[in-house]
Amino acid sequence: MVITLREHATARSIPLDTITGRALAVSRVLETATPDPERPGNWLLRAGSRVGAIRVPLPTPRSPGARARDALTLRIVPKTPVRRLFFLLGFSLDPARAWRQEQDGSVDVGAHEDVVPALAYAVERQIDRALRQGVLQGYQRVEESALVVRGRIREAEQIRRHFGRTPPIEIAYDAYTPDIPENRILRAACEVLLRLPDVPSDVRRRLSHQRVRLADATPLVRGRELPRWTPSRLNARYQRALPLAEAVIRGTSPEHRTGELPINGFLFDMNALFEDFVTGALREAVREHGLTGRLQDPHHLDIAGKVRMRPDLVVHHPDGRTPVAVVDAKYKTEKAGSYPSADLYQMLAYCTVLGLGEGHLVYAAGQRGERVHEVRGSGRPGVLGGVRLYQHVVDLDRDPSQLLDTFRGLAARLAADHNQQ
Structure with missing residues (x-):
């Protein structure tokens, strides 16, 4: 039995036995795995950001003479080619x-x-x-009991294990091995x-x-x-x-x-993959301008240091101490014409703690073009017009060279803003 779901698509109602449905629900492979209230014997399955394939062995029928069924293969297809x-x-x-x-x-x-x-x-x-x-082969440390001396005798082990008896002899040596x-x-x-x-x-x-x-x-x-x-x-x-x-x-x-059902397979987490791509590409791009990018740069929201925060990427001045820009990657799609407000609140907190006049959110999908939000009441000395929050969209369907050019453009802009400060 093969079930194919698409990443972040609408939930599908699939006929499944209770044991298999519960196995999928407990595994957290899917965003949704619940019994279908309108169709007894069916389960509502909806894929999240994980893509790949898993195999679930179907439970063996208990009736005499019944034949065991094949395993269930669940494929989750990515939106991205x-x-x-x-x-x-x-x-x-x-x-x-x-x-x-x-x-x-x-x-x-x-x-x-x-x-x-x-x-x-x-x-x-x-x-x-x-x-x-x-x-490829290399040298590996080997410690063993042997009948002949090779390398160095481990005197402490020899006395502890074989006091007064030889052989065997406790030895240690470097072996040239493919292991x-x-x-x-x-x-x-x-x-x-x-x-x-x-x-x-x-x-x-x-x-x-x-x-x-x-x-x-x-x-x-x-x-x-x-x-x-x-x-x-x-x-x-x-x-x-x-x-x-x-x-x-x-x-x-x-x-x-x-129960008795193991789930095995391979899954990509598209959230993590997109975040790694955005931060890695932008970090390489800012290097061309003499700036340094730090991934998951740790900071604290409060003075007491109890509330931790880790922006995806903080771009620093060449001195390595002064923040220049902060970037967060979001693998999500806008809803009802706008992105979740929580993303803006989070970015505003980053800018406040780092003392920056602007922050950048990079999304994997949504309305093309850049959006900017100027925060009310955020004006302060040294920051003209207050804090600005930018929302960018990266079109993953574009050619790799075009994708990288997008980050080169953003890096050049961050460097220009830094030079004007």
Whole structure:
């Protein structure tokens, strides 16, 4: 059974059993998952900002001789074209590189038009490029019991475990091995994708091949932090594959269980993806003017320091201490011809705390053109005319180069305002 929903579309009434409906509701994958009051046996399903695919095994019938049913596959289709979505992803993973390339999608998705097939294809291609010169090896610290001496004897462990007896001998040494963090991450990404629904058979076959090539890397334990790796010239050929592989592992939905039903899949949070794109693109753009952008810059609303606030991006003077502008990204659509007033209140609070005369809100959809709101009673010495709040709309259907030009224009404007101060 396959259900296809569209991101932020109207709720659909779908026939579902109670166990499966409750599993979807508890998982919070959807914005709405409630019984349909007008159609008994149906559930109202509405997708939010998460896009991708999940699989829910349908409960096994308990009647004698009944056959088990297939799993339910839920697909959530993004409003943004898949190729453009992966351009946003590529930019958020490595803004500096994507900014230099300015190509139509820094992540190759082939001819695939759905999220999971495109993701699986992109990851497999990047892993294949990383491994073309062979599997990377490195030195890893090994501590073990052995029959022969190799490296250094761990004297404390030798006495504690084998006092008066030899062998075995407790030793420690550096082994040159493919079992390094980089290979563990790539192997884990292959295994994640092989568990997902909708992965094309040819891509699944190539992913299985890549997993075999990485067989000497230790499998990661689900739920634990990813191993850390440090970019260097030695792992340069891995550096495009690793961020994408990490995004796959982190984006995999955890196993939500209701009764005996596990939910597995992969989901992009479009809210986070859009925020990362806007802040990353604007931070790179202001650098061209000698300014510095800080992501999630921490501040406090009150003097006592009890109410925390974190604007998405605060642009600073080259001295690194003086705020020049504040920007917040909002992945939402205007309602009834206007954006939520709460966004303006939030931006006004940012401007007040930072001592700025203007703030900028960037939206993913809505009426084209810029809107400006001058706040009443906000005039004060040094701020001509009071606080102005600007609302911008980014058209994600535009070409990547045009999207980046939008942020270049905004950055140039912020720099000009700074120079006039």
